[in-house]
Amino acid sequence: MKVITQEEISSLVARLCIQANTSLPADIREALDKAREEEPWPLARATLGLLQDNLTLAGEKCLPICQDTGMACVFVELGQQVALEGDLEEAIHEGVRRGYDQGYLRKSVVGDPLNRVNTGDNTPAFITTHLVPGDTLTITVAPKGAGSENMSRLAMLKPADGVEGVKAFILDTVLKAGSNPCPPIVLGIGIGGSFDKVAYLAKKALLRPIDQPNPDPYYADLEQELLEKINATGIGPQGFGGRTTCLGLAIEQMPTHVACLPVAVNMSCHVTRRATGSL
Amino acid sequence: MEYRLTTPLTKEALAPLRAGDTVLLSGIVYTARDAAHKRMTEQLDRGEELPFPIQGAAVYYVGPTPERPGCCIGAAGPTTAGRMDSYTPRLLDLGLAAMIGKGARSQAVKDSVVKNGAVYLGALGGAGALMAASVEELEIIAWPDLGCEAVRKLRVKDMPLTVLLDPAGGDLYQSGPAAYLESLEKK
Incomplete structure (x- = not known):
């Protein structure tokens, strides 16, 4: 059995929250580049160019790409041979709390859908967990804007x-x-x-x-x-x-x-x- | 056409603007989104003053990310304006001159824009870093308890915007796609 601690999970989630919000996955960047090359309409082409500029500027200034840094949607693939030390969900919430604080990300979650008071730390994370074979814990953070x-x-x-x-x-x-x-x-x-x-x-x-x-x-x-x-x-x-x-x-x-x-x-x-x- | 405008905005300055034109806006812009609009409406119901002078004002629908040390603002792109539709005609009647956001508005808002000689300007949705680049100063002036939704007074220089709804009834979300599709038919 491989032992994974609550702290290791929190650190990973915090890092992934910041990474996801400041740099786009390669497939999305490449699709944007290709779209601009192939776009025939001048205003549309110029607009796509500005979206590319935004990605560059976000990288240079360490700013989030979009101000809606989203709900933290977290997808977990938990290897059945992994022994968890501590609580998985609490570890993820703590990771989100740290990532959104340390990364200067916006806290966009209200604690109740009708009474609507901001939780102040972007928790809870919205967690989906699947058990998979093996001894690896894989986590994907996919921040989702409204x-x-x-x-x-x-x-x-x-x-x-x-x-x-x-x-x-x-x-x-x-x-x-x-x-x-x-x-x-x-x-x-x-x-x-x-x-x-x-x-x-x-x-x-x-x-x-x-x-x-x-x-x-x-x-x-x-x-x-x-x-x-x-x-x-x-x-x-x-x-x-x-x-x-x-x-x-x-x-x-x-x-x-x-x-x-x-x-x-x-x-x-x-x-x-x-x-x-x-x- | 490209226009350079400075707040406060007059009807005369806005009158020539047409959907699709570019505006470089300078001066003071106030931020307000869902929660702030609800509170402003409650203030008006009680006969109280709004947190900022509404006559000739520009309101930006935005909830920026927290500012890093040494930066005056975080990422600051627009939020979906349609969520503010139910509050908007009343503010336009009181003199609100320009709204900055993204996304389609209701017929009631479109009618009110024409009636009041106002404009709805588009900021680039999802371009938080780019839109932040034109902000020079930020001050929270009301409801800090609302966090990212608190009302902020921004000093902006040459904020790049696109006219979406104009005082003559033009709507870029109608005319833009229509012009593109028409260009395909001509080929």
Whole structure:
């Protein structure tokens, strides 16, 4: 058994919170670079250039890329051969507390959805844990801003709606969101499962690098088709018009009930953040 | 077109602005988002003074990150303006001249912008570091208990903004995508 302490976990989570908020993953940066090169509309091209400048400036000045440093969504893959010394969830909350304090990140969490008093330290973290084989603990911190999160949607479609119904729902979600989620957007899409699982699938899809297609060719084709349709809407960067409405999207699918066709769209933006580390 | 404007803003200065124009804004900008708007509305209901002079003012919908030592502000990009829609026409009627944010507004806000000769200006969403670069001074002037949502007085120089809603009823979120799609049809 490998022993991992509460302190080791807190230190890792703190580091990942700061890293995720100040430097974008390579796949998102590359997608932004490629989008700018291929963007035909002058205002859109200029706007994408300013978003690139923002990334450079954030790096130079040690500033967060976006002021909405998000809810700390933390995904844990816990090896079954790991012996934890201390409490896993408390270790993660403490890591978030430290990371958001030491990194001068914004505290954006209220302790109650209706009484709305800020918790002051960005806790609690929103934690999803999976047991996996092996003796490694892998943690991904994916800070999620509300501008895009608020534009996310879920529908329990009828099986008769089929793939056309799914496509129509996703496109409608993008059109309804318009300029609100700070396009160019990134989409995590869940199809199948149950009411709760489909939302999880959509969130999980945002963790997959956008240059990695779905391993199932049927769903990889669907991803490509949806991306082309979304980039034909004309919304463009910031909603000012142009081709680049979406930098990339990922679909995650799973079995479902004979009478169900759940679909969920987790909306994200050009600041799709994630940082991963292992112990 | 590019315009250089300084606060406080007059209707005359805003009148020529059209959706899609660039504005470099200097002077004083006040920050307020959801919680501050709720409290300002409650102040007006009670007949009290607002935390800042509203006539000719520019309000920026922003909740910056905490400032690092030696920096006057953290990252400071705009938040979604639509969440402030229900509070906005009343403030425009009182003389609020410019709103800075991102995202679509309600028809009531659009109508009020035209009626009052005001403007809605777009800051770059998600570009927190870039938008912070034009801020020279920051002072919290009301409700520090609201943390990132407290009302701040910012002194800005040449803050780069895009006209989204103009006094003549123009809306870049309609005209921008329409112009792009039209350009494709012509090809």
